Amino acid sequence: xxALVKNISEKGIWLKDVAKPVIKTNDVMxxxxxxxxCGTDLHIYKWDDWAKKTIKTPLVIGHEFCxxxxxxxxxxxxxxxxxxxSGEGHLTCGNCRNCRAGKRHLCHKTIGIGVHRxxxxxxxxxxxxxxxxxxxxxISSEIASFFDPLGxxxxxxxxxxxxxxxxxxxxxxxxxxxxxxxCKYSGAKNVVITDINEYxxxxxxxxxxxxxxxxxxxxxDNHLEKLGIKYGFDVGLEVSGNPTAFNSxxxxxxxxxSIALLGILPNNTKIDWDDVIFKGLKIKGIYGRExxxxxxxMVQILRGGLNVKKILxxxxxxxxxxxxxxxxxxxxxxxxxxxx
Numbered sequence: 496x497x498a499l500v501k502n503i504s505e506k507g508i509w510l511k512d513v514a515k516p517v518i519k520t521n522d523v524m525x526x527x528x529x530x531x532x533c534g535t536d537l538h539i540y541k542w543d544d545w546a547k548k549t550i551k552t553p554l555v556i557g558h559e560f561c562x563x564x565x566x567x568x569x570x571x572x573x574x575x576x577x578x579x580x581s582g583e584g585h586l587t588c589g590n591c592r593n594c595r596a597g598k599r600h601l602c603h604k605t606i607g608i609g610v611h612r613x614x615x616x617x618x619x620x621x622x623x624x625x626x627x628x629x630x631x632x633x634i635s636s637e638i639a640s641f642f643d644p645l646g647x648x649x650x651x652x653x654x655x656x657x658x659x660x661x662x663x664x665x666x667x668x669x670x671x672x673x674x675x676x677x678c679k680y681s682g683a684k685n686v687v688i689t690d691i692n693e694y695x696x697x698x699x700x701x702x703x704x705x706x707x708x709x710x711x712x713x714x715x716d717n718h719l720e721k722l723g724i725k726y727g728f729d730v731g732l733e734v735s736g737n738p739t740a741f742n743s744x745x746x747x748x749x750x751x752x753s754i755a756l757l758g759i760l761p762n763n764t765k766i767d768w769d770d771v772i773f774k775g776l777k778i779k780g781i782y783g784r785e786x787x788x789x790x791x792x793m794v795q796i797l798r799g800g801l802n803v804k805k806i807l808x809x810x811x812x813x814x815x816x817x818x819x820x821x822x823x824x825x826x827x828x829x830x831x832x833x834x835x
Contacts, residue, residue, distance in 0.1 A: 498555045498617035499816055506542045510816060513555060516613065516621035523574055523627055524566035525582070525620045529640035530813075531559035532823055532831045534668065535610065540820050549610065557616030558584035558609040561630065561639040562835075571624045581642045583626045583790070584608045584615070585783050599786040616813075618835060628790055633798050637807055641669070641830050642793065645803065646784035647757060648673035648734075649793045654779050655730050655753040658682040663715070663728040665744050666735025666758055667695040669830045672702060672806045674732050679703040680801045683730075685722050689715065689740060694827050701805050710740070715747050728752060738764040745770040757781040806830050 500511040518524050539546045539556050564578045574580070587594050587602035594602050608614040608622070630639045638645075652674045662683045664674050667690035678686045685705040690696055696707040706718050719725075727749035733741050736758035744754065745766060756778055771778065784790060797803075808829040811819040819831050 496618040497813070498613075499557065499813070501539050501550060501552050501554045501556055504542065504547070504552055506540065508536075508540050508556065508816065508820065510813070511553075513553075513613075513617070515619050516617075518566060518568045518621045519623075520568045520570040521624050522568045522621050523564050523571055523580075523624055525560070525562040525580060525622060525627075526565040527560055527562040527615060527618055527620055527835045529561045529636045530557050530616050530833045530835065531641035531644075532557075532819060532833065533559055533644060536616075537820065537823055539610075541824070554609075555613035555615075555617050556609045557614040558607060559641050559643045560615035560620065561636040561642075562620065564627075565619075568624075574624055574627060574629070579630045579636065579639075580627050581630055581639045582622050582628055583784065583786060584643055585786070586612075586623065586626060587786070600783050600789075605783075616833070628787070631794060631798060634794070637810065637832050638797070638803065640832055641807075642790070643784075644670050644830075645673055646789045646793050647781070648677055649796070650784050650789045651732050651734065651755045651757045651781050652677040653681070653792065654755040654781065655777075657730050659684050660729035661685045661722075661724050661727075661749075662687070662730045662732065663744055663747060664688040664732045664734065665740035666690060666733070666737065667692055667699050667707070668734065669806055670757065671695075671732075671734045672698055672829060673803055674734060675699050675702045675704050676801060676803050676806070677796070678732075680796060685724060687715070687718070687722070687728070689743070690735070692826050695829065698805055698808070698829055710743070715743060719747075726750070731755070733758045736760055738766075742766055745776070748774060748776055750774045751776075753777040753779070755779050755781050807832060810834060 496515045586606040587599040588604040687706045689708045731744045731754040806829040809831045
C-alpha cells in the first residue's frame with residue numbers, strides 16, 4: 496500500500512510502498528479517505544531535536560484521520576464493514592491504575608500511532624475496536640479527519656467554566672483557533688487571542704474573537720479597558736508553547752483564575768512564581784483527549800452548531816503532500832487535509 500513514511504533520519508517525508516497492516520481479533524481495518532497534518536507531523540518532517548530522540552525510522556507517520564471500515568476481526572462486536580469512522584490515536588494499556596479507573600487519557604504506558612507505531616498516513620490503518628469512533632452523518636469526513644486536535648481544543652477550552660468569563664488564548668495555531676470557536680459557542684464574555692501570525696489572527700477574527708493581538712507590535716494591556724476587563728482574565732488557554740506568551744498570560748490573569756496548559760514549553764522556561772502563588776492561580780496540564788467524554792462533547796457541539804469550517808483552509812491530494820508540508824511549514828494556513 497502507499498504510505499507517507501519517515502524513511503531515514505533527515506529532513507523530509509517520503510511516499511513509499513509498504514506492507515499493508517494486519518488486524519488482530521479485536522481490531523478493525525480502516526480504508527483511509529482523509530488525513531490531517533498535525534504539528535507533530537511537522538516536527539517529524541523537519542527532524543528536530545524532539546523527533547530525533549522520539550522517532551524510530553522507518554515509520555508511517557500521522558494520527559489524524561477519517562476512513563471506512565473494510566475488514567473486522569472475529570472479536571469485534573459493535574462495528575461493521577462500511578462504517579465511516581475516525582479514532583483515538585492514543586493506545587492505552589487497559590491495566591494500570593488510571594485505565595482501570597476509567598481515566599485512560601492518563602495512562603503512563605500510552606502508545607501514539609504515527610509516533611511510537613505506524614500511523615494513519617497510509618491507505619489502510621489497523622486499530623483496536625475500543626479506539627474507533629463512528630462518524631455521524633451530519634459531520635463531513637474532512638472535519639472528522641481532525642477530530643484529534645479538535646478534541647484537544649475541547650478538552651482545553653472546557654476544562655474550566657468559561658460561560659460569561661473573559662478568556663485569553665495564547666497561540667493562534669489550529670488548536671488555538673478551535674478554542675476561539677468553542678469559547679464563543681460556549682458563551683464566553685470576551686475571547687482575546689495573541690500570536691505573531693497575521694494570517695491566523697485573521698481567521699480568529701472571522702471565528703468571533705473579541706480581539707486579536709499581534710504581539711510583535713502590540714500588547715494585551717493596551718486593550719483591557721476597551722474590552723471592559725478591569726482586573727484581568729478569568730481563564731487562560733495556553734496553546735503556543737512559547738515562554739514569553741505564557742508569562743504574558745500569567746501577568747494578565749485575575750486573582751483566582753484558571754489556566755489550561757496544552758502548549759509544550761521548553762524545559763528551561765522561567766516564570767514569575769509570585770504570579771501563580773499570590774494570585775492563587777490554578778494550572779491544569781492538558782495531554783490529548785479525555786477518553787471518551789471529550790469525544791462525546793466534541794460530536795454534540797458540532798451537531799449543535801459549532802462551526803470550524805473556516806479553520807480548514809487547504810486540501811491536497813496525497814500525491815501533492817510536499818506542497819502541503821511546505822505551506823504548513825511557513826504557517827500560511829489553518830488545518831491542512833490530505834485526500835487519499
